Structures are given as C-alpha cells and as structure tokens.
Amino acid sequence: MIRPSMSRRRLLGLAAGLGLGTAALGLMTGCARGGAEAEVVVSFNDLSQPFFVAMRRELEDEAAKLGVKVQVLDAQNNSSKQISDLQAAAVQGAKVVIVAPTDSKALAGAADDLVEQGVAVISVDRNIAGGKTAVPHVGADNVAGGRAMADWVVKTYPAGARVVVITNDPGSSSSIERVKGVHDGLAAGGPAFKIVTEQTANSKRDQALTVTQNILTSMRDTPPDVILCLNDDMAMGALEAVRAAGLDSAKVKVIGFDAIPEALARIKAGEMVATVEQNPGLQIRTALRQAVDKIKSGAALKSVSLKPVLITSGNLTEASRIGEMK
Secondary structure, rough: OOOOOOOOHHHHHHHHHHOOOOHHHHHHHOOOOOOOOOOEEEEOOOOOOOHHHHHHHHHHHHHHOOOOOOEEOOOOHHHHHHHHHHHHHHHOOEEEEEOOOOOOOOHHHHHHHHOOOOEEEEEEEOOOOOOOOOOEEEEEOOOHHHHHHHHHHHHHOOOOOOEEEOOOOOHHHHHHHHHHHHHHHHHHOOOEEEEEEEOOOOOHHHHHHHHHHHHHOOOEEEEEEEEOOOOOOHEEEEEEEEHHHHOOOOOOOEEEOOOOHHHHHHHOOOOOOOOOOOOOOHHHHHHHHHHHHHHHHHHOOOEEEHHHEEEEEEHHHHHHHOOOOO
C-alpha cells in the first residue's frame, strides 16, 4: 500500500521496481487525469454545488488572464477522495495546491504531507485546521456572515422570533463558523429569539426540501418565523417546502448564504428576503494570483479575509458591484 507521506521520488522508484509507468502510477494514487501536468492544482469540495460551479468559472477566467495552466479536481464531497487527489497532485509535480476542503480537520494531514514535499498549499472558502503547518486561507469571514443573518432577524422582529437553522456540510469550517455567528447574534438579541430546531441538509437542495417539509409538518400549528439556510441551494429547497405547505413566504421568511444568481432572482421577486454575499470570484482569483506569484518569485502565500455583505431587496445593486471586484 502506498503511504500518504511517501515522497514523489520514492513513489516513482516503487513504480519502476514494479515495472509501471507514470500513467499507471497516477491510477494507483487515484489521480484525476486532466491532460498535461499543471503547476497549479485546484481541488474543490463538490462541483455539484452552484457556489463551487461559480468559483470554478471564475478560476478558469483568471487562469486564462494569467496564462497559467490549472488542473481542476472534484472531491465529490468525499474526504478520502480529496486526500487521494492531493497525494496524486504532488506525485505529478504540482507546485501549488489550492483546496476547498470537504472537512477542515480531515485534510490537515494531507496538507502537511504536501508541504513536506515542497508543495505550497492555500485554502479557499473553508480553512484547514489541526495540521503541523498553518495553511494560508482566502475566504469570507463566515462568523460575520452568520452574525449578519441573525442581526437581520433581531432587527426585523424586535419582539422576538422562532428560528429554524438548516446547516451545510458538517465538519466544514464554513458550517461551524456560520453556526457560531447565527448563535451569537440571536443570543445577543435576548431570550425572545429561539432556535426551535437546527438540522443539516448537507448543502443539498433536495435534502433541504425534505428536512424543511418535515419541520413544517411537525410545526403545523406554530410555524417558524424565519428559516436560516447556511447556503443558497438549501434555501431553494426550503422555499419549495414553504410553498408546498401552503404557507406565505412573507410569513415564513427564508434567508440564504452565497448570493448565487438564483437566490438574487428570488429576492428580486420577493420570494426570499436575503442572502449573504461572500464573493467566490474574488476568493479564487486572489488565491490563484498568489499561487502564480509563488511559482514565479517565491512570494509567500498569505491569508486574506473578505467581509461578507447581507444582500436584500434594498441593496441588490451591491451584489452586482461586488461581483465585479476582480
């Protein structure tokens, strides 16, 4: 069995001893083949999520502007696959790896191994924690984003509110931090602001639909005032559940996180009250620019924290302005 910490030289030596070529070696290590080797490898948590689809689009646009070849890998929300992909990236000669981790702690060992092999690592959207070497991170302040959602509730319902929280991927820093922001903000509002239930839908629209349907069924006589969804895809599922339950979206309000185009359209139509913009484009473009500078000049990778913005019908133009920040 090939150990995660095994160096490129030792892996190649093993392959030679077994009579294997580098292509076979790539298959042994679970590498996602994508053409010629690239100096920058980007591993996304889950490319079935609209947020990461948007981030990939921005990545490819920035790569074209910078004239750099980038290999994109999809972890499919599987930590084991993502670890295997990162091991293979080192074997294939990547100089910088940009990663949106499936799980903040599960990827720590793989990041340490990359650094030990001379491969620089920087995370986006979700950070990597618990490793021997701190990994620079480019992303929004998720605690502040969650707090913005809660602050909206406190301001809109001064007498108090019953709140449902639908969380995103368990174990991810984004989920942990957004939940903290929501809890802190509601607690600051006082005991009249109650989280009546908190459940995960794993960042999936269909799961959020089912979870919200079950919640609304159990609370038929006393529906919640607000449903806080910690990503927009789940918010779309929650909106469908509210509609299917025969409830007015003005009575049971839904807030999302990510400011995907569909969410902004729902806000404009008056079906959804707010979402949090965390600018995936600026995140990935900033990380890629740092990666290229690292390769060209040896410049150190640095953490960058972006301020999230709560988008409502009152500042929809702000979402367009933020999207142009590249």
